[in-house]
Amino acid sequence: MYRLSGYQFYNVSEFTLQELCNDADHIAENFKAYIQGFSDNIKDILNNLDMETHIKKMDEGGCLFNTVKAFSELDLSVESFDSIKMGYIFENLIGRFFQNVDAGQFYTGRDIVKLGVSLLVSEGCDDIFDDHKLITICDQAAGTGGMLSTAYSYFKHYNPTADVKLFGVEFMGVSWAVGMAEMLIKGQDATNFVHADSFKEDPSADTKMRFVLMNPPFGTPWSGKDAKAGQEEAVINEYAKENSRWGAGLPGGGDSQMLFLQSAIAKLDEKVGRAAIIENGSPLFTGGTASGESQIRRWLLENDLLEAIIAMPTDLFYNTGIASYWWIISKNKRPERKGYVQLIDATNIYHKLRKPVGNKKNEFSPEDRAQIAKLYTDFDKADSEYSKIFKNEDFMYREYAVMQPLQRSYSITEASIERMLQKGALKGLWDEAKVAEYEEQGNVLSGKDQNKLQAFYATKPVYDAILAKLQEHIADEKWLSPKVFTPVLQAVLGDLADKKLFEKIMDGLSVMDKTAEIQRDKKGNIVYDKETKDTELVKYTEDIETYMAREVLPHIPDAKWFWEEDLTKKKPVIKTGAEIPFTRYFYKYQAPRPSAELLAEFLAIDKAVNERIARLMK
Structure with missing residues (x-):
C-alpha cells in the first residue's frame, strides 16, 4: 500500500x-x-x-x-502545497495552539530555536551549503518536533538541494503524535521519530549526528520514587557499560539535564559534530567537588567540548519565567577557540511582546538573534560587556583541607560536662532518645532491638556513676595539655571507663584553646585538629602556597593545607572539580544612593502622606 x-x-x-x-x-x-x-x-x-x-x-x-x-473544501493537495510549504503551515498551527501555559512543556518558542540554530551553524559548517549535502539532526527530547522542524526549514531555505534527515525521540504521547505528523508532512522517514524513553533506549544508536538540538526538561528526576518506571535501572545499566552514553558520570537523581547533555555528545560525529542544548542554571554550578555534576563539567572542560554558553533573558518560555542558557558543544572548534570557553550575557538583548502569552513576556527579534550571533562569531573581539573568554582551566578548581594545630584545654565544669554529653561521649552507655524510641514500640520491638534496649539498661548504672564522679569534682581549674589532664581524669573515674571510653570523655571535656600546648605525635610531628577543618576551593592554575599566603594566613597564621585526593582507593577520593559561576563574571556593582538623598525622598513622601491625611480629616 x-x-x-x-x-x-x-x-x-x-x-x-x-x-x-x-x-x-x-x-x-x-x-x-x-x-x-x-x-x-x-x-x-x-x-x-x-x-x-x-x-x-x-x-x-x-x-x-x-x-x-x-x-x-480546502485544497491541500501536493500540487498546491509541497512538503516544505505544508511544513510551514503545520509549524504555524503548532505555534498557535501550543503557545499556552499547559502546553508549554512540549513547546519551545520558534524565536528561541532560531537563535539556537543560528549559533549552531555560525562556525564550522561551511560544507552544509554543498549541493545534495547529507545533514543529520537529532533531538532526544523532541516534544512536538519544533526544534527539528525549525532546523529543517533553515537548512532547506539556504540549501534547497540538501538531504536533511531528522531523528527524534519523545516519551509523551500527545507531543510525539504532533511531532510525528510534522515529520510525515515534511517527507521524513517516520521510523526515525520514535515514541520512546531516551534513557531506556537509543533508537538511532548506529547513526552519528552532524547536529543535535535539544531542550530537555528542567529538574525532572531520573531516579527515586518520582522518576518514570524503569528509568533508574536503565540509566544505571547503561552507565555500567564500557562505552556508556554517560561515561563522565551520573548527576544527582533529581535532575536529568546532564544525562541528556552527555547523551547528546555521544550522538555527535567525532570530527564535525555540534550540539546546542538549553539548560537552566543548575548544571552550571550544582553539586560539590566530587559530585556527578561537577565531574561532568570537568569532563567537558578537560576534553575541550564546551565552546560557549549564552545566557538568555527570563520570561522567554510559555510555562516558566526561569533563567535559561544555550550550551554550545563542538567536536570541531576552530583553532582560536581550542582550550577556551566563551560566555555571552544576552539577558538584556530582547524585545517585549505586546501581549504576554502565559509566562512569555519577551522574545528574540531577528535583529536580536543577529546581534547575539555576531557576539558569538566575533569571539575574542566581541564587546566585553556582553562576551568574556576564559581558559578551560579557569572553571576548574582543587579542594584543599585546611586545619589548625591541635590545641585544647581541659576542665571539669558544668559547661564542659554538658558539652561532653552533647558530643555523645556516653551514648554507648545510655542513649535516652533511643531508649525512649525502643520503649515506645513495646511488644512490636524486634529481637535485635530488644537486645540493644537490655544492653542500655545494663550499662545505665555505669553512665550514672561516671556523671556522679564528674559532678563531684567540678572545679574552676583548667589544664593546658592532655599529658597533665590524663592522670587527673584517671583519678576521678577510676576503673569506670575502658581506654576507648576514657578517650571519648577526655575529648568531650576539652575545648579549642590557643593558649594551650600544641599537641604532637610520638615522632614529634604537630597533630592537627580535625574539628577546625575547613575547605578552600583554589583555582586549578593557582599555586596553593600563594593562595594560602593571600587568603588564609593573614587570618589564621598557623593554618596548614592538606591535599586529600586519592584515586587509588576502591572508592576514589576526588578533590578536583569544576563549576561555571556565570553571573559572577557579569555582575555590575551598583553603589547605593547617598543617604541624604534617600532621607530627602522619605521626608517628601512623609509630607505628602500627612497632607493627604489632613485633607481627609477636614
Missing part, C-alpha cells in the same frame, strides 16, 4: 472528506470508519491524540459536520 500511495501513509477507507459530508446524519460513525482506514502510523498518531474522544465531543456539540466540511 505504501508503494501504491507513493507516501509513508495511506487510507483504504471507502470515504473521502468530501464524501463524508454527503451523510450528515452519520458523520461521526463514518468519520471514525474513515480514520480506521489509515495506515498504522497515522492511527498511532490519532490514538495518542485521543481522536475518538474529540470526535464524540464535537458531534455532541454539533460542530463535527461543519469542521469536516470546512476541511473538505
